Amino acid sequence: MSPRLPSAGNRDAVLDELADGPELDVLVVGGGVTGAGIALDAVSRGLRTAIVEAQDWAGGTSQWSSKLVHGGLRYLQQLDFKLVAEALRERELLLDSLAPHLVKPVPFLYPITHRAWERPYVAAGIGLYDTLAHVGAKNATMPIQRHLGMKGVKEAFPDVKDGSMVGAIKYWDGKVDDARLVLTLVRTAARLGATAVSRAKAVSFPQDDSGRVSGAVIRDLETGRDRTVRAKSVITATGVWTEKTQDLAGADGGLKVLASKGIHIIVPRERISGESGLILQTEKSVLFVIPWERYWIIGTTDTPYHQELSTPVATSADIDYVIEHANVVLDKPLTRDDVIGTYAGLRPLLQPGTKGDEQSTKISREHTVTEVLPGLVAIAGGKLTTYRVMAEDAVDLALGSRAKDLPSVTAKTPLLGADGYLPLTRQAGSLGAPYGWTEQQVMRMLDRYGSAISEITELVDERPELAAPLQGAPAYLRAEIVHGCTHEGALHLEDLFDVRTRLTWEAPNHGLDAVEEIADLAAEALGWDQARRDAEVRSYRDRCAAQDAAAAIADEPAAAAVRSEVPDVVEAVALAAR
Structure with a gap:
């Protein structure tokens, strides 16, 4: 069965089950490449795992990288051979x-x-x-x-x-398409049994009588409703928000990040x-x-x-x-x-001054993982290439002495779509023939979905009209937009432009030539009424206009102020509904 990330139709039930169900072994806070890697590492060890992300998946740093998987030539100049060798092994x-x-x-x-x-x-x-x-x-x-x-x-x-x-x-x-890698990591974790919910923010970290963090209060940003999720260990991977996350726990110290x-x-x-x-x-x-x-x-x-x-x-x-x-x-x-x-x-960027005893802190040139409080582990730094090593370090630290009995297996766990990918590339012509797709179109989809392209063809088998390319963005099929909603957890129009496709920056004018068509497909898939559909389009157009205005300003604070005038999509949609 294909793993489907929670959508507008079942988010409440998924979050209720997290709050009312058995205590988790690991709750991961942060849905970038590091957090997604941690969720996969934990669940593949047999641990009851959930991951939450305050924005969309890869909503922060992980979708805006140079999109390279590399060893880092600059570290050779610093004679850090071990670090380069580690990154190159991960690349291979x-x-x-x-x-x-x-x-x-x-x-x-x-x-x-x-x-x-x-x-x-x-x-x-x-x-x-x-x-x-x-x-x-x-x-x-x-x-x-x-x-x-x-x-x-x-x-x-x-x-x-x-x-x-x-x-x-x-x-x-x-x-690598960095956002696609994060989505695939999250979906692979979900296939193995992890619960994954985007636009769900940790707002506090309750502690038991002994002072140990016992889970997190999770706010569903779509509804504003809070739920308490119990967990034996919480691992935060929130990047530039690391210190803000640690402050929620009242931690005296932890990681320092600029x-x-x-x-x-x-x-x-x-x-x-x-x-x-x-x-x-x-x-x-x-x-x-x-x-x-x-x-x-x-x-x-x-x-x-x-x-x-x-x-x-x-x-x-x-x-x-x-x-x-x-x-x-x-x-x-x-x-x-x-x-x-x-x-x-x-x-x-990790800064000097991380607090923690030697038993609860592991530091490398690129990343650091530390136990901020009993039951609360934080990781920061690193780079996309070594996400798997970072994840292993974080879960090992959270498990403590149990780690040797539950070693990481992610080095031998292919991601969703990897199994069967190579044979399918030899069949690209015949695979696309029934749908009128060229071999080039099929190869492009194989390089996005791998063998999970079957999820696309299943949608088209049910609705043949989805086989057609988007009129305003012919590099993508109509089925891919629906798939982003039904399988990949897109909740808003901007989620489809930023992460499920990359139209927001890879097409002229932020892909706005396709905005009405994509909005119609999303509205049908996600059950939006006309008012909600129009609010989503207006929010995306306003954001694009603000980015363009900022790009015409040389001064950083002034440019940032122009961009910040446009509300977040969740806020914009809520305002439109009032």
Whole structure:
């Protein structure tokens, strides 16, 4: 049976069962990649598990990353071989067995700008990177580096600017649709028995007579109703909200986190002639030019952020910075007119001063997990690539001495859609023929759903009209919108634009050409009346307008203020209903 995340029709029953049912072994607070990984790790060990997220799944940092699964070349410069090797092992697991439908190899060019000393220096570093990736790997999923002169560079990236480099080293890393990975982790956990509820916020952490956290009070943000959920252990994975979450428990100490903003711009694929990506060093960050099927993703920045955490935006200064640095190597300079979309996200940066004894704290260069209070574990830091290791560390700490009897099995647990994916890619033409889909359309869906594409075909078998592409966004089928509502827990129109599809940034004008059509499909699937449907459309249009207004402002506080004027969709819909 296909795992279906709670929808508007059964949320109350699911939350009532959580509150009235047996005590959980683990309650996870936070539905980004780390929290989703923790839920999967816990439930796959046989633990009674639930996960709640205050926004939509991947609603914070996890949907706004550079969408890379990589080891981190910069850590080699810091001689942190162990950290790089760990990340590369995780990359290989995802590519080879855990999520081959979601994680794909992508080539990059590392520019060489000096003829003599630089090539052997860079080659040694990338060579070590390749070696660490292949040591102990069952299958070598990535090719090893190649040295390119300018002729080879021009073949791989015809639009490179003359004089910007004297050659390059071509190497491979991985790319992933980050939001799709989070959704798949949550649904895989649900398939194994975990309960997963989005737009449900932990508002307090009750304690028993001994001072141990005994669960959480969960507020359903859709209705405002509170429920108390009992749990032997609560694990929080709330990223840049870590300190706010710890404050709810009255903890004296815990993890200290600062937010750093990174933005990306989206450019149509035909605007830049190239097959490989680029990795560029800037004075503030690493800039990636990443090829996707229909567009290029270019970013990122790395700047301190002190505004509203839930609504970061790309400012005019941010966008100009990325364009300026990309143009250093592009023969046909980009302009603002070439940018069809932008997105901004916040990375949680761990700070010194974490409190906790050595027995209840595990710290690595990238992430830290600690017991903030008895029964309350917090984890922060890290990166998407190592989510599985972070999850294992968090559950191990929550279990204490029991961990050795219930070891993690996620290294051998393929995600939903992985099983059977490769054979289906050989059958893409015949699979799509009954529905009038091209082989390219089927491959695109296989790379989103894997073998769970059967859920799409089942919908179309029941309603053949859903086989058609969206008129305003033909990269997606009408069935995919319905599937986002029926199987993937979308509750609002923006959930469909942000996470179930990526139309909010990968299509011009935030995908608004398709907004009415998508709203009609969502209204039918979720039981909205005309007033609710119109309120959802108005809320999404208002948000898009605010983001565009912010993108025309250079000053960060001013841009953030413009964006924050638009209420959250839950609030907007509630206001419209009054």
